Amino acid sequence: MPGAVAEGTGSEGPSRAAEDTDVLVIGAGPVGLTLATALRRQLLRVRVVDRATGPNREARADVIFPRAGEALGALGVGETIRRHAYEMRSLNFYGDGRHLGCFTAGRFDSDYPYAMTIEQHDIELLLAEELSGLGVDVEWRTEATDVRQRDDHALTTLRLPTGVTEMARASWVVACDGRRSTVRTRLGIPFDGKRRVNMQVVQGNVVPAWPLRDRPGQGYIFLGPRCTVLAFPTPGQGYRVFCIRDDPEPDRTEPPTLGELRDLVADTAGIPLLRLGPTESGWLSRARFSDRIAAEFRRGRVLLAGDAAHAWAPVGGHGMNIGMLGAHNLAWKLAAVHHRQAGDALLDSYDIEQRALARAVIRDMRFNITEILLPEPLHRVRTAVLRAALPWSGFQRRVEWLMSDFGRNHRDSPLSRQEVRRIGRQCRAGDRIPDVYVTREAGAEPVRLHRLLGYDRWTLLLAVARAEPAVVRRLERVCADYLAAIDIVPIAAVDRSSARQLAGVHHVTLVRPDGYVGLVAPLDDVDALRDYLAAFLVPRDPGPDHAAR
Structure with missing residues (x-):
């Protein structure tokens, strides 16, 4: 087995194959497979291990709600799942x-307007096939028994199918190993909550x-x-x-x-x-079931996702969905920090946003009048x-x-900045950007807004009516100062209903790679955009002041 080190040798030296791992994902359930797929879309080298003997055959969760459908669509697997679902x-x-x-x-408005019913084991099979096409196969019967951290990597003790122990080195470890997470336990992170x-x-x-x-x-x-x-x-x-x-x-x-x-x-x-x-x-x-949330979702180079981070009674059926959305939230942030395009504050926001999301779902489902007793x-x-x-x-x-x-939404996240007054139904910083129909120029065919976004980049939206060459060049100069990819996309809403959901024509909207609004600011206030980018992204030529931060 490549990367194996005999137990008891005292060696921490990984093999060449182990050194090639950017992220070790522990757990091949729907959240782990979604995360691994998202990481591969971000061009990270990924390894996925699971202690099970093979793919799950047991029915568990069986519904994907529209927002999770959109997330899977952004990762290129949404249509595949829809073909196999009702x-x-x-x-x-x-x-x-x-x-x-x-x-x-x-x-x-959405490419995924309906909930989809499909058995969890079928979801896992389809995600595993997608991941295999991206060059990663799940390593079954491989159990993580411990994890230790160094300054620039983590070492995970893996018990391989042969019984041999491997010290697997990776830049990052994400534990998607369920409610009884070994990684969470070994790190000593409390799993606070109580039984229903x-x-x-x-x-x-x-x-x-x-x-x-x-x-x-x-x-x-x-x-x-x-x-x-x-x-x-x-x-x-x-x-x-x-x-x-x-x-x-x-x-x-x-x-x-x-x-x-x-x-x-x-x-x-x-x-x-x-x-x-x-x-x-x-x-x-x-x-x-119990309702529980881990005290930390990140400790250094180790992160928790899915049921390892939060679990609750299945009222409403949102557990798997919130885990998938968390994976969608985490992967682009982890990739940006790993590629040195963003600072630690971006990755820390995963804990803040996902924790708030889990708490909100637990709270809301306690008042779900159709399913409470x-x-x-x-x-x-x-x-x-x-x-x-x-x-x-x-x-x-x-x-x-x-x-x-x-x-x-993520309105209370440090990544969400609303620099203008919101009017009516307009989306605001922290909201999912509405998937309304827009055009990119006069006479062009309408297209759903989400199709103009990309999971590998930020998108800066402005109104076509205000996209004069001088304005676009000014915005381009600001965005070009940063290593992260930022597309500038002029758009026009196709009708009044769509226009009422978007920011006004005198504003710019910066959309994160996961489709949530990061910044809404006046078009003429370039400093607001520059300050936002400087807070989270790494400039192309970082000076001593930025390095000190």
Whole structure:
């Protein structure tokens, strides 16, 4: 095995292959594979190890929400996943067996306007195939048992399939090794939080026989006192049925039987003659969860991502999605610092932004009225509220905005600077840049704004109407002083609705590689742009003052 050092030799000298690693990713779940793919898109040399014997075959998460779909699209794998998924276009709500209304999706401008249902192991397979095409294969049965840091690298102890121990050297280590992260434990980073009491999740992949319409892209939510059942069609697996219920027997840990799952669904949905058949996988699960966030997401050259950094009860189904968005957030920052295009402040912002995102999701999902457990009187109130609210387009729009993750922002991040007053629906620093249709010049074909962005560069947007040659040259001179790639892109909104979501024509908008707005400033205030870039990026000819910072 290349890079192996026999255990007990006391040697820390890595092999040539180990020296070629920029980032060691520990864990080949969806977050680790997303991160590795993003790092390769940034031209870093990546190694991925996992202690499992091979690819996961067990059903786990099964939905990708629109913002995570956009992130995967930016990494070149979004369309591949969409071809293997169902796009969820509608969701029918029932309370005590009575139809309350139908929720429809797809209101917001995006190349990925719908949630996609696809089993986690299929996501991992597709991501692994993409990564292999980029020259990186997962090293299975390779367990990280310890990590130590030096000034310019980290040394990770790996137990190889042969039983030999290797001291693997890499410039950076990112632990995506789950809730019981070995790396987090070895570093002594607390995993603060507590268990959700009186809540269990009983779920499985089944083929139902019921008097309901079975159609790809149409799901069901059944509400009852102290139990909510979600049923989503999943490619090749019938339905994923997900029951959030109370926990009268907390010591009961064995998987549910098909009969137990059937009874839960039948009672909550009000379908006494329901029959459930097993899928080919026959997967059934009973689980309980805690809400926990690591005290640090970065310690020197070691970072935590995914469930190693944060984990919570699967209410809302956002755990995998937030982990993927974290990987999308981290990779470009890590690459910029590694390539000496940015200072440490940029990488430190990953901890700040991802921690705030995790806390917000935990908070918001505690108030998810469709999935929280309610006693009979409050359940009746919820049923009445939903029956009245579902026909209202404003209610549906607000729910879709929350569930899509488009509204998740980094407004409180040190990377977000708003130098002008925001008017109406205009995006502001820290927001995801809206994916509205724009043109680059008069008479040109409209194009979605996100297609003008790039994960390998920053993008400075300004209005076509103000893009005189002298103005563009002035902006180019400022951007050219920095090593990071910055594109200057004049745009014009195609309609009033799109224009209202973008900054005004007298402003510039600096968009980060991950599609979030970093700076909104007056077009004529070049110093605001220069100060922002100087705070985070490395100039081409750093002087002594910058080096001191």
